Amino acid sequence: MAMEKNFPNYRVYGDYETDFSLHPVHLDDVNTSTQLNNWAIEPHRHDDLYHLAYFYGGDGVLYMKGEALSLKAPCFCAIPAGDVHSFYVEQTIQGYLMTISRSYLDELLESSASCLRLLDRPSYIHGGKRFFALIDPLFQQLKSEYTARKQARALIIRALISLVFSYLSRHEADNDRLSDQRSAEDLNLWYYRQFQNMIGYSVAEKRPVSDYAAELRISATHLNRVCRAVAGKSALKVIHDRLISEAKVNLAYTFQSVSEVAYKLGFDDTSYFSRFFKSHTGVSPSVFKARVRKPD
Template sequence: MKKNLLNYKGLYGDNNQRDFGDFVNHELLATRSKLYNWEINVHLHTDLFQIFIISSGEGVLIQDNKRINLKAPCILLIPTNTFHGFEFQSDVIGEVFTISEQFIETIFKNTPLILLELNKAKQYSFNLDNQDLNDFIYLKNKITKTISENSSYKQISLQSLFQLFFIGLHHLNNTFEDQKELSNNRTLGYFHAFQKLIKKTLPESKLIKEYANELRITPVHLNRICQTLVQKTALQVVHEYCITEAKKYLLYSSYSISEISYLLNFKDPAYFSRLFKKQTGLSPNIFRSNNSQKDSN
């Protein structure tokens, strides 16, 4: 039987198709983890963003075939469409917020820089006496209380509280260069929209000029935006997404190289293999073999 990617439309273990809208969910870390003996298989959520707040204990995040230690207190962000799994100690204490992508895009539609930051998984570690940690715990408690309320202003309150939460993390994030800070919202908005278009389509089925047309800008303008923000051409951004998706299939499915190339809408598996090797330095077969050996060690 062919092994496919473990992709949950809802929360872990829930694969019911639904329209999440402005979905926000809160639960204790133990609620779901305990059901699976504290081991969460590697999976992704297509439309859901997650925040893990671990206040006590330890665990391991499994991502991109790497094992990343999690030690409390810490906050972990898992973006949509990101493969991840966990191994928690049974005494771990924490909470999980699960938010729809639409909810995040609504609250940050005028600040696309933060949306750009939220594209990658990130762990924030704290000392117990850190004032920033106290601020996040205060906001976490306010969010939890608001979720349980039945107020006419519940949705507005949640939007404001999550804005403060993510803006607080943004101030801790020193990975973005000054030029990104100086980029105007219009430029960042175009880039975010470009990323969404890539995600929605099978990348190899579209030309850069077609993406540009949908954004109502010229291909030259789109390339300039990509160069400014990520120092890549628009085509390189598309190829980077293709390779990231290909790695998921190579690591977490049993599809053949040819099948993966067709799933990503490459018309020629040989071209897919050449592009993959150019981007990673390894052929798809060797990449899969090397990472399979890591799993067995």
């Protein structure tokens, strides 16, 4: 049973039609786009599009996977393809929201493992004045090139996006004490990312690790080594974590009952789903649902 998608899968927010195969980058002014929607972007997802939000003024709240992040400008929010998210912002908000084809970014950033890592995890990035002094002019140039539509526009936009991700990955590496991996580790990262993508489309099917490994043309033992090298956990734990993540999203953002969420995630026994959820989170699904829905 393939997992149903319970949230709008937009191209650009509110729009199902924008063709990213021809124009892989879309740039919005955050203030303008949120004002049109009463300063709120309701829960939605983009299965093959990556979001990079840059806020340089104002504040708000980002909700992702049942958790709230307070947005204090200047800051970045990186939202991987497929992750359900929503924004609620003040009228003073200023910044940009870039929506970018994931395949375009994969090709653009393939030479840098540290840049590619940014595409697979949600991030809240806050830096000092020196950091944003580097980043802000790049976004001003991006806005100019995006709106002017002059000769060599696509090439310049590619160069500017490359610079943005290079500075972001360097900033993250400095903070996390991470560095680019060597070729063998790059291959591990590639396998891991392919594995994650496969899980995203079949998490409710309860496929064994060996099935994913066979599709990747490696052994289950090899896939476990990859996951431990990249994420510090087994392949089965990666699958379980994705199940829990999807469960949290459905419990937090929909009015479905615990049993309905369990069924959509491939659990025939609600009691087993509740035990599974509690073993990974420390609380039952009903308690989690009550907590995230409790008004401030």
